[in-house]
Amino acid sequence: MSRFLASLTAVVMLGSAARGKTVTGLFRSKDARRQNGQFVTRFMYQGDGGLLVCRTDSAALLEQKESRLLLYRGADSGPDALSCPEKLAKAQFTIWLNREEHNQSIPRQSPPTAWTALYADKYTCQENAAISAPDDVGFTISLFNADSAGNPLDHFSAEEAGLQSFYFLLLLAYLIACCIYIRPLHQALRKGGPMHTVLRVLTAALALQGSSALCNYVHLARYSRDGLGIPRMGSLAEFWDMVSQVAMLYMLLSLGVGWTLSRGKKPQSRPLQWEQSRASTAVAVGGVVTQAALLLWDRWSDSETEPRSYRAQQSVAGLLLVALRVVLALLLASVLYQIISSERSTLKRDFYLCFAKGCFLWFLCHPVLFFTSVIFNDHQREKVVTIGVILCQSIAMVTLYQLFLSRSLYWEVSSLSSVSLPLTMSRTNHRGRY
Incomplete structure (x- = not known):
C-alpha cells in the first residue's frame, strides 16, 4: 500500500500542470x-x-x-x-x-x-x-x-467564483470542531477498544480532507491575486483528497464484507470489531485500486482544468467513476441487508442501520450530484458537484464518528468490559461520584 501511495503522489504532483488565468x-x-x-x-x-x-x-x-x-x-x-x-x-x-x-x-x-x-x-x-x-x-x-x-x-472565471469563500468557511468549521472534540477523541484513541482501528482511519481521512481544503484555499488565495496561484499546492490538495477517499473506501468495504464473512464462525457475544479475511481484503483492495485508477484517468483526460477531484464533465473516466460508486453502494447494501435481516438484537440492528446510512451518503452523494448538476447552468455545475460532495462526505464521516463513539450504543453493542472501552457510561458515572 505504501508503494501504491508513493506512485500516486508522483503521478499527481509531477503530471498535473494547472492552467491559471x-x-x-x-x-x-x-x-x-x-x-x-x-x-x-x-x-x-x-x-x-x-x-x-x-x-x-x-x-x-x-x-x-x-x-x-x-x-x-x-x-x-x-x-x-x-x-x-x-x-x-x-x-x-x-x-x-x-x-x-x-x-x-x-x-x-x-x-x-x-x-x-x-x-x-x-x-x-x-x-x-x-x-x-x-x-x-x-x-x-x-x-x-x-x-x-x-x-x-x-481572475476567477464564473465557474470558480465563490470557491475560495467556501474553503475558508470549511476550514473554519474544521477548526471549531477540532477545538471541541480533539480532547475526547484523543482519549478514545489512547484507550483503544474494538473500534480503535476504525477511529484511526476516520481521523486520518478527516485530517487528509482538512489538509486538502487548506491547500485549496492557499492556492485560490494566491490565484485571486495573480491568476496563477500555486499549481503544486492545487495538485497536493487533489492528492490528499484522493488518499482520503482511498482510506474511507478501504474501511467501509472491508468492514461490511468482513462482518458478513465472520458471521456464523464466531459467537454472537464477540464485539463488532474490524474483522479481516482474505476475501474482505481482496474486495477492499480491488475497489481501492479501481477507484484510484479512475481518479487518475479522469485527471489526465482533462488536463487543461484546475486540479479538482469532483467534476461535472461527462468524460468516460468520470462516468465510470460514478458507475463504480453506484456498484459499490449496491454491494454494501446487499452485505448489510444480510446482516440486518438475520440480526436478533435490536441495538445491533440499529448500529448496522446507522452504519448503512453513513455508507450510502458517502458513496451515493457524488453520483446523485453528478446527475442532478445537469439542471443547473454551465457555470454552476462544477461548484454544485464540488461543494456538495465535500459537504456530504464530511457529514457521512461525522455520522460514523457519532456511531462509533456513541456512549450508550457503543457500550451495549460491545461485550468488552468498561475498562477497555473509551467514553463509556460506566466511566461517566464513575466521574460523577466524585
Whole structure:
C-alpha cells in the first residue's frame, strides 16, 4: 500500500500542470497551422467589466507574420466541418498583434459565457507555404472579471467564483470542531477498544480532507491575486483528497464484507470489531485500486482544468467513476441487508442501520450530484458537484464518528468490559461520584 501511495503522489504532483488565468506560453505558427488556430485559453466571463490583456515579446515579428488573437464566444471555436478560412472568419473579436500590449474589453455577459482564444497568422491556412520567420514568440495573457467594486481585477472565471469563500468557511468549521472534540477523541484513541482501528482511519481521512481544503484555499488565495496561484499546492490538495477517499473506501468495504464473512464462525457475544479475511481484503483492495485508477484517468483526460477531484464533465473516466460508486453502494447494501435481516438484537440492528446510512451518503452523494448538476447552468455545475460532495462526505464521516463513539450504543453493542472501552457510561458515572 505504501508503494501504491508513493506512485500516486508522483503521478499527481509531477503530471498535473494547472492552467491559471494568467497564461504564459509561445505563439507558434506550426501549431496554428496544424490546429487551424493555436488554442491559447478559455475563460468564462460574467456581467460587466470583462477584460483581456495580452503582452508579447516581439511586436515587430508578430506584425511581420500578420499575427492576430481570435476570440470566440462559446466553449468551442466552431464546428470541425468548417474550413480554415471559415473558422478564422467566425471570430467575434480579432486583435491584431502589432503592439507590445493590447487591452480588449468584453461586452456584458448575461448569463455567464465561456470565451475561447486562438492564435493565427498568415501561415495558418497556407498548408504548403514555408514559414520563413522565426516560429516562437513569447506571450502573457491575463483574463479578468469585474470584482465587487466593478473593476476588472478578478481572475476567477464564473465557474470558480465563490470557491475560495467556501474553503475558508470549511476550514473554519474544521477548526471549531477540532477545538471541541480533539480532547475526547484523543482519549478514545489512547484507550483503544474494538473500534480503535476504525477511529484511526476516520481521523486520518478527516485530517487528509482538512489538509486538502487548506491547500485549496492557499492556492485560490494566491490565484485571486495573480491568476496563477500555486499549481503544486492545487495538485497536493487533489492528492490528499484522493488518499482520503482511498482510506474511507478501504474501511467501509472491508468492514461490511468482513462482518458478513465472520458471521456464523464466531459467537454472537464477540464485539463488532474490524474483522479481516482474505476475501474482505481482496474486495477492499480491488475497489481501492479501481477507484484510484479512475481518479487518475479522469485527471489526465482533462488536463487543461484546475486540479479538482469532483467534476461535472461527462468524460468516460468520470462516468465510470460514478458507475463504480453506484456498484459499490449496491454491494454494501446487499452485505448489510444480510446482516440486518438475520440480526436478533435490536441495538445491533440499529448500529448496522446507522452504519448503512453513513455508507450510502458517502458513496451515493457524488453520483446523485453528478446527475442532478445537469439542471443547473454551465457555470454552476462544477461548484454544485464540488461543494456538495465535500459537504456530504464530511457529514457521512461525522455520522460514523457519532456511531462509533456513541456512549450508550457503543457500550451495549460491545461485550468488552468498561475498562477497555473509551467514553463509556460506566466511566461517566464513575466521574460523577466524585
